[in-house]
Amino acid sequence: xxxxxxxxxxxxxxxxxxxxxxxxxxxxxxxxxxxxxxxxxxxxxxxxxxxxxxxxxxxxxxxxxxxxxxxxxxxxxxxxxxxxxxxxxxxxxxxxxxxxxxxxxxxxxxxxxxxxxxxxxxxxxxxxxxxxxxxxxxxxxxxxxxxxxxxxxxxxxxxxxxxxxxxxxxxxxxxxxxxxxxxxxxxxxxxxxxxxxxxxxxxxxxxxxxxxxxxxxxxxxxxxxxxxxxxxxxxxxxxxxxxxxxxxxxxxxxxxxxxxxxxxxxxxxxxxxxxxxxxxxxxxxxxxxxxxxxxxxxxxxxxxxxxxxxxxxxxxxxxxxxxxxxxxxxxxxxxxxxxxxxxxxxxxxxxxx
Numbered sequence: 001x002x003x004x005x006x007x008x009x010x011x012x013x014x015x016x017x018x019x020x021x022x023x024x025x026x027x028x029x030x031x032x033x034x035x036x037x038x039x040x041x042x043x044x045x046x047x048x049x050x051x052x053x054x055x056x057x058x059x060x061x062x063x064x065x066x067x068x069x070x071x072x073x074x075x076x077x078x079x080x081x082x083x084x085x086x087x088x089x090x091x092x093x094x095x096x097x098x099x100x101x102x103x104x105x106x107x108x109x110x111x112x113x114x115x116x117x118x119x120x121x122x123x124x125x126x127x128x129x130x131x132x133x134x135x136x137x138x139x140x141x142x143x144x145x146x147x148x149x150x151x152x153x154x155x156x157x158x159x160x161x162x163x164x165x166x167x168x169x170x171x172x173x174x175x176x177x178x179x180x181x182x183x184x185x186x187x188x189x190x191x192x193x194x195x196x197x198x199x200x201x202x203x204x205x206x207x208x209x210x211x212x213x214x215x216x217x218x219x220x221x222x223x224x225x226x227x228x229x230x231x232x233x234x235x236x237x238x239x240x241x242x243x244x245x246x247x248x249x250x251x252x253x254x255x256x257x258x259x260x261x262x263x264x265x266x267x268x269x270x271x272x273x274x275x276x277x278x279x280x281x282x283x284x285x286x287x288x289x290x291x292x293x294x295x296x297x298x299x300x301x302x303x304x305x306x307x308x309x310x311x312x313x314x315x316x317x318x319x320x321x322x323x324x325x326x327x328x329x330x331x332x333x334x335x336x337x338x339x340x341x342x343x344x345x346x347x348x349x350x351x352x353x
Contacts, residue, residue, distance in 0.1 A: 010318055010350040013061050014342075019043045021341040023078040023327045027053060027103070028087045037063070037339055038089055039347070040075035049074040051091055051101065053111060056349070063347070067110050069101055073119075077129045078327075083136030083153070090139055092127035095119045098141060100132075100153055117158045122149045129174045131183070140183050142172035148185060148195070163200060176233070178225045184233045186220030192235060192245050205250050209243070222275045226295060236273035236299055242309055244294045254294055257309045268315035271302035274326050281335035281352060282308050282316075298338070300325035306340055306350075318350060 019041040027036035039052045049071040054063040073095035080089050087103035089111065098117040104110045123143035130141045132153075139151040146166030152159045172193075174186045181197045190209025209218060218238035225233055233245045241258030257267045282296035294311045304321035306328060319325070321342055328340035338350040 008353045010352045012319065013349045015061070015063050015347045015349070017041070017345045017347060020345055021347060022075050024339050024341045024347060025078055025080045025329045026331045026339060027080055027089070028082040029333055036066070038078065038080055039341070040078045040091065042074050049093075051075065051078070051089060051111070069111050069114070071099065072097060076126050079130060079132045081132045081134060081136045088132070088136045090130050090132040092130040092141060094126040096123045096125060096127055096143075098122065098127065098130055098139065098151060098158070100139075100158065115153065115156075115158050117151060117160065122151070122160060123147050128172060131175045131177055133177045133180065140175045140177065142175045142185050144171040144173070146170045146172065148172060150197075163195070163197070164202065173219055173221060174223050176223045176225050178230045182230070184223055184225060186223050186235055186237075188219050190218045190220055190235070190237060190241065192220065192223070192233060194233070194247060205247055207245050207250055207253065209253065221272060224277050226278045229295075232294065234276050234278060234294075234297055236276035238272055240267045240269045240271060240273060240301065242273055242276060242297060242299055254311060256294060256297060256311055257299070257315070266309070266314045268299070268307035268309060268317060269301035269303050269305040273299050273301050274324070275300050275328055277328070277330050279308055279330065279335075281330070298328070298330065300328045300340055306338070319348060
């Protein structure tokens with residue numbers, strides 16, 4: 001495995017926490033002075049879960065807790081967005097509930113109100129993933145029970161529509177909005193599905209990974225869709241696998257990392273890839289036909305690697321930890337900054353030059 005190091009390593013600030021960190025996200029800022037993070041935490045001693053907002057400006061070496069909301073169950077998925085000049089947080093739980101938390105327009109770090117969907121209203125069992133549309137008007141939720149739901153965010157309540165139920169024959173592990181009417185889901189067997197609300201009833205396109213002649217046992221844990229290339233879905237999952245799925249050629253995936261039949265890739269890790277994001281800060285090494293290539297991708301893994309992978313290039317390692325990196329987020333306003341959660345009750349903030 002060949003890994004390239006940056007010529008100028010990023011500044012890294014490790015911040016020890018007293019609780020297990022399930023997920024971290026940047027909170028959309030209302031001003032250039034706001035540097036806020038949302039953290040889903042779990043206290044094993046008291047068996048309690050919470051969502052906390054923290055600020056770290058101007059000192060990135062110290063997080064200051066600004067607010068705390070206690071969850072009825074451990075957080076399984078966490079996303080952030082912005083609506084009507086207010087930041088909002090979408091959280092799903094292992095008990096099957098969904099919670100939308102609204103920040104104050106004057107004090108974005110304060111989670112002032114909440115809308116919830118109770119347990120078992122949407123899913124039988126844990127919710128694998130929730131994703132909230134830009135603008136905060138609608139969420140998609142998926143679970144291993146095989147259900148896909150759309151949750152509408154109103155002024156005083158949440159309502160939902162079940163758009164698919166496999167009765168457990170198909171399990172979903174992740175989801176991502178592509179447009180106000182389209183989204184993608186992923187699951188077992190390195191499978192991906194594309195949904196269009198204008199064509200209800202079933203997925204309009206699907207793919208199942210077949211890197212070898214035998215059935216693929218892998219799982220897609222995370223997907224991302226580039227805002228300017230909505231025909232391309234990025235997926236990360238088992239065995240260090242990262243691949244791109246282009247809807248124009250739905251049965252010809254592009255393997256970026258992992259073991260593929262007849263393909264050679266540079267793999268920065270060999271374990272589960274927990275999260276993937278297109279990296280808007282990294283500059284592509286490919287100066288040819290950029291429109292036909294997959295843009296640089298950041299990943300985090302169970303074996304403690306945070307790296308950038310690119311089609312046909314050696315991966316660039318940003319962080320190597322002795323524990324799992326279970327989530328990360330790239331700041332939209334300052335894409336040089338990355339926040340990630342480490343399994344050993346720590347947060348790392350990276351600033352790239």
